[in-house]
Amino acid sequence: MATSEVNWEDQQHICAFGRFNTRLHEVNAELRAKSKMAEDLEEASNELIITDDDAVQYSVGETFIAVDNDTAETMLEKAADETREEVAKLEKERDELKSAMAELKTKLYGKFGNSINLEED
Amino acid sequence: MADKEPEPALADLQTLFNQYKQIEASLQQNRIRLGNKLPDIKRALDTVQMLCDKRGTGEELNMNFELVDSVYAKAVVKDAESVYLWLGANVMLEYPLDEAKALLETNYQNCKNNLETNKSDLAFVKDNVTITEVSIARVYNWDVKRRKDEVAAAKAGGK
Numbered sequence: 348m349a350t351s352e353v354n355w356e357d358q359q360h361i362c363a364f365g366r367f368n369t370r371l372h373e374v375n376a377e378l379r380a381k382s383k384m385a386e387d388l389e390e391a392s393n394e395l396i397i398t399d400d401d402a403v404q405y406s407v408g409e410t411f412i413a414v415d416n417d418t419a420e421t422m423l424e425k426a427a428d429e430t431r432e433e434v435a436k437l438e439k440e441r442d443e444l445k446s447a448m449a450e451l452k453t454k455l456y457g458k459f460g461n462s463i464n465l466e467e468d
Numbered sequence: 469m470a471d472k473e474p475e476p477a478l479a480d481l482q483t484l485f486n487q488y489k490q491i492e493a494s495l496q497q498n499r500i501r502l503g504n505k506l507p508d509i510k511r512a513l514d515t516v517q518m519l520c521d522k523r524g525t526g527e528e529l530n531m532n533f534e535l536v537d538s539v540y541a542k543a544v545v546k547d548a549e550s551v552y553l554w555l556g557a558n559v560m561l562e563y564p565l566d567e568a569k570a571l572l573e574t575n576y577q578n579c580k581n582n583l584e585t586n587k588s589d590l591a592f593v594k595d596n597v598t599i600t601e602v603s604i605a606r607v608y609n610w611d612v613k614r615r616k617d618e619v620a621a622a623k624a625g626g627k
Binding site (some may be wrong): 353358361362366367369402403407408409410411412413 | 511512514518529530531532533534538589590592594595597598599603606
């Protein structure tokens, strides 16, 4: 097995790869939570449309507040918009991380071949 | 690390590696704690913000609030002027709405900043962990190669 020297540049690439990987896991976890939140809000909006009641309980912080349907709708919309924005931001970061990692992978595998393993177990 | 036999060098690196790992674990714990605090502050902030919005409108707010776990009680809130914030250490303090909002906003921002600092600290430690890992692998590989060369040299010399 021919072992290549690891120079400082390679070391930095390996470090960056490790960092990106950790961040990717974080982003994925956040993304799951936020997507669920977005779905829930969506569902709540739909429920709001079909409900006959005109005084729903809207959850604010740790309390529920009785609001009329129109107010609830605007509040829901605002929350949904915010969540969607966050989801979009996270998705963008995820894609950036993925492409950066793919680039590092080709570089490092190109140099070290089988002597390096960059896959998840 | 220069001029050392492979074994002690490896042992040194291993100690270093364990130390870095320990720092990493404590930073990670901190991160989780901060991450849990952030939504808590946000919830409090949302509530205060809502009370601020309703202030002066003379509107009554019909609230259901959590009395104890899973038990909710009704309350009518009208023109609330102040809230009580739990400061920790069994202390609760009354704040006018605006001050409460300012305080919570500062806390929120601080918590976010701490998370940012924690993130860069963690990245730094993580880099060092990786560097140490690579160093261990390199010393190990070098040692294996050296032994092989020695054996080969001995064979060649024996013939």
